[in-house]
Amino acid sequence: MSYNLLKGKRGIIFGALNDKSIAWKVAEKAHEEGATFVLTNTPVALRLGELDELAEKTGSIVIPADATNVKDLEKLISEAMNVLGGKLDFVLHSIGMSPNVRKGKTYDDLDYDYLQKTLDISAISFHKVIQVCRKLDAMNEWGSIVAYSYVAAQRTLYGYNDMADAKALLESIARSFGYIYGREKHVRINTISQSPTMTTAGGGIMGFDGLMDFSDRMSPLGNATAEECADYTIALFSDLTRKVTMQNLLHDGGFSSMGMSARAMAIYNKSLEIEYTDIENRAKKGKEKKHE
Template identity: 75%
Template sequence: MSYNLLKGKKGIIFGALNEMSIAWKVAELAVEEGAEIVLTNTPVSIRMGTIDELAKKCNAHVIAADATNPEDLENLYKESMELLGGPVDFILHSIGMSPNVRKGNSYDELNYEYLKKTLDVSAISFHKVIQKAKEMDVVAEYGSIVALSYAAAQRTMYEYNDMADAKAMLESIARSFGYIYGREKSVRVNTISQSPTMTTAGSGVKGFDKLIDFSERMSPLGNASAQECANYCITLFSDLTRKVTMQNLFHDGGFSNMGMSYRAMQQYNKSFDEKCDCK
């Protein structure tokens, strides 16, 4: 059911790769709610994924751009404004990658060159996206910029590794840039701390399926799905949230405020039925 929340609005969505991507769900729903969009990802991701299918479904253009490259961003924004007929009303940053996670390096044995790549792709790219948008006056007044985060920015999560550092930086960028962009251009900047979601990137984290199960047992409302995250993103793109900025908004079924749930305690107690030598 459409509410026309984004009727007449225009946006740019970073990071849709395939149907597992949260950005994919956001793109579909944004168009359903009346928006015109441009899709973007790196050239290699466009070749590896199925974004062209999404573009056809959404009647959207795909523009290749590496969000870590300011020149690519400048070209992306210039082409997008030409295609859409002016400034955009929303931008979604759904980008994350850790070579250390992919290589199986533990947090106490990080490869620092890989760490630099993690931070650049997963967090500093958000600063670059906003900085170039502000410089080129890409986002309309009371427009909305949203990035996807995770509770590992505040809490230690087993094997989430240096992506936790990246998410903490991502949220800090939203606060710092949110103040400046809001003060000068009335543009909102927020992050959504989503439940663990089985995306292509998330599936690369060791034990991610168990993390999803744990979160499901801990959260009174259960995990938020990718589609539900898309719903939340749409509200932040809409005029209903014109005064919401510089926030990290938890969208996790209540997980972030839980200590121990009944379901998780039941499962924990079962572990005593067998000898466990875990540390």
């Protein structure tokens, strides 16, 4: 159902790759709500993904750009304003990648060159996008810029690795730049802390299936899907959230406020029973060997 929440609004959507991507779902929803926008990703991602299909479906165009490259961003944003016929009302940063995760490096054995790439791609690119938008005066007043984070920015979740550091930096950038851009042009900058979602990027994290299952069991509402995250993102792009800025908004079915759910406790207790039984069996075998 469409509410025309973005009728007449223009934007740029970074990071759509395929129909599993949250950014893909956002593009579909933004189109339904009346927005016009440019889709962008790296040239390599464009070759691997299916962005042309999304562009055709949403009546948008694709402009390749490396979000870690300032000159690419300047060209992208200038071209987007020209194609769309004016300044931007919204920007989505849906970008994240860790070479350490891809290479199977653990947090206590990081490659520091890889770490720099993780931070540059997953967080510093957000700063670059905002800074270029500001220098080009590309955003309309009361515009909205959104990026995706995860609860591992505040809590330790083994396997999320140096992406947790990147997400913590991402959230800090939203606060710091949110003050500057909000004061100057009333531009809102927020991050959404989304449930673990089976995207191409998420699937590369060690033990991600187990993480999704644990989160779903712990959350009273269950994990938020990519489609539901897209709905929330559209609300942040709309005029309904004009005074929301510098926030890390939790969209996780209640997971972040939980200690231990009844379902998780039941499984934990069952694992203890198995552990105790195993200990008793080993003790019993030890006694039997002594008597032999």
